[in-house]
Amino acid sequence: MSDSLYFAHVTDIHISERESQGDPSASLAACLMRECITHLNALPDLDFVLITGDVMDVAGVAERDAFLEILDTLRKPWHFVPGNHDGFIDPFHPNALKPHEAVARIDPRLADPVPAAQKACWSRSVSPGVQLIALDTRIADDWAGEVEPAQLDWLREQIEAHQDAVIIIATHHPLHQLGPHNNRGRLHKFICSNGAEVEAVLDQYPNVKLVISGHHHTNHLSLVNNDNGQRLRVVTSALGDYSCSHRAIRLEKREAGWRVCIQTHQTDDVDMLQTMRRRAATTGIAREFDPNNLAAWATFCEGRPHDLNYDGYLR
Numbered sequence: 001m002s003d004s005l006y007f008a009h010v011t012d013i014h015i016s017e018r019e020s021q022g023d024p025s026a027s028l029a030a031c032l033m034r035e036c037i038t039h040l041n042a043l044p045d046l047d048f049v050l051i052t053g054d055v056m057d058v059a060g061v062a063e064r065d066a067f068l069e070i071l072d073t074l075r076k077p078w079h080f081v082p083g084n085h086d087g088f089i090d091p092f093h094p095n096a097l098k099p100h101e102a103v104a105r106i107d108p109r110l111a112d113p114v115p116a117a118q119k120a121c122w123s124r125s126v127s128p129g130v131q132l133i134a135l136d137t138r139i140a141d142d143w144a145g146e147v148e149p150a151q152l153d154w155l156r157e158q159i160e161a162h163q164d165a166v167i168i169i170a171t172h173h174p175l176h177q178l179g180p181h182n183n184r185g186r187l188h189k190f191i192c193s194n195g196a197e198v199e200a201v202l203d204q205y206p207n208v209k210l211v212i213s214g215h216h217h218t219n220h221l222s223l224v225n226n227d228n229g230q231r232l233r234v235v236t237s238a239l240g241d242y243s244c245s246h247r248a249i250r251l252e253k254r255e256a257g258w259r260v261c262i263q264t265h266q267t268d269d270v271d272m273l274q275t276m277r278r279r280a281a282t283t284g285i286a287r288e289f290d291p292n293n294l295a296a297w298a299t300f301c302e303g304r305p306h307d308l309n310y311d312g313y314l315r
């Protein structure tokens, strides 16, 4: 690979038209996305931006068009992995854009085949010797995640075809549990139902170094150690929900191994942050996470100190 790869991870922007339905904080996501893009445009050596889905909220036309209008101000290459909010087919969202109406318009590279759930996976060289492989973990009519057998076969083929490259995997749903809460109630839908099966494939290949995900709205880092080497799982909190963060990730080849440096950037707008934190405590998810402490969900979303910044070597 080239000496260094430097990219940003932005996820779960949730551009929302719910303001017109009485949620005054709904418009904040657009503000946060503009602020984030201003920051990213000012990074001269940033190679690309990875957006791992849920760019919209209820998948209305206004949301899609607002997202595209703001995205148009980004002066860096970008890559997009669809999330479960990027189009709906379920009866609870009768007025929403269908995934093929939303995803294909957001990223025409994903228009063929029709980007139904499980179909919008892709594999691209993002730098000499670096392959970015995106899995489509959406399922058709639910917010849970999965990787179907055919996509798992495709993943194996892609990794086999790029044994000489460093591989970065991108998914909307994390493949691993972030905590015991992922076994409770609806909270299991925050992770891929067969993530362990996918990770068992990744375990076989020491050149898979990073797995980058969103959907959980949480900053979380965890290291996988196995006989073949190490890889880092990176889950980033929502940009358009608390804790309003994005990441900058640098990957370098050194004699001691692969050096990975991660910095987490939170919005500078303190008022906006407090509004989002208060809103997070009012959600059903916060009640399920800890019914006795509704603020605990927001605290979990922030991440522990060691989930925010990382500087280490992967053997």
Ligand SMILES: [Fe+2]
Pocket (backbone or CB within 6 Å): 012, 014, 054, 083, 085, 215, 216, 217, 238
């Ligand atoms: Fe989300």
Ligand SMILES: [Fe+2]
Pocket (backbone or CB within 6 Å): 054, 083, 084, 085, 172, 215, 216
């Ligand atoms: Fe999601």
